[in-house]
Amino acid sequence: MGAPASSSANVPVSDPHGTVGGQPCEQGRGMTVIPSGRRMEQAAVNALRTLLHKVQVKDGVSWRRSYGYAVPVRRHSETWANGNVPVFCVVFDPETERLYWANATKQLRVGGQKGRRPRTIRLSGTIEGGTLS
Incomplete structure (x- = not known):
């Protein structure tokens, strides 16, 4: 996998280490966000968010x-x-x-x-x- 893109998607995840798949992620509004280049992780988080409340x-x-x-x-x-x-x-x-x-x-x-x-x-x-x- 390539390096994460510099822009980030607004997809918060609960990750105490600030990483997704071992890659560092940017922080936004107090929550970790997945870089837009990490499509698989974005899809997984979006799928879980529809189920979790x-x-x-x-x-x-x-x-x-x-x-x-x-x-x-x-x-x-x-x-x-x-x-x-x-x-x-x-x-x-x-x-x-x-x-x-x-x-x-x-x-x-x-x-x-x-x-x-x-x-x-x-x-x-x-x-x-x-x-x-």
């Missing part, structure tokens, strides 16, 4: 608020916002027998860009019969 699951009516459902962020703000895998919060309400969900990573990143990260993740989506809405 972290899910914070809660259950009970205590997560219900006047505006819907929420999960407190507490000490997870940095991990959920800046991890290399998206984090989703899901609450099951036994009274309605429904699942409510939200993309915590997206809410925290958007809030951070505006200078005010939320203290809770507001769950606006529902899951009924295996269908997201």
Whole structure:
């Protein structure tokens, strides 16, 4: 294999040594990115990213608020916002027998860009019969 290209693709990977296939990689936004010349590694990471998510699951009516459902962020703000895998919060309400969900990573990143990260993740989506809405 040839030397990695000087430009980098925006494909973050979890690599504590800053390498892919033994080759050094550039760092971007606090995460390792694969050089654009490393197509096989890019394809593998992209395939895995479509499968990998972290899910914070809660259950009970205590997560219900006047505006819907929420999960407190507490000490997870940095991990959920800046991890290399998206984090989703899901609450099951036994009274309605429904699942409510939200993309915590997206809410925290958007809030951070505006200078005010939320203290809770507001769950606006529902899951009924295996269908997201």
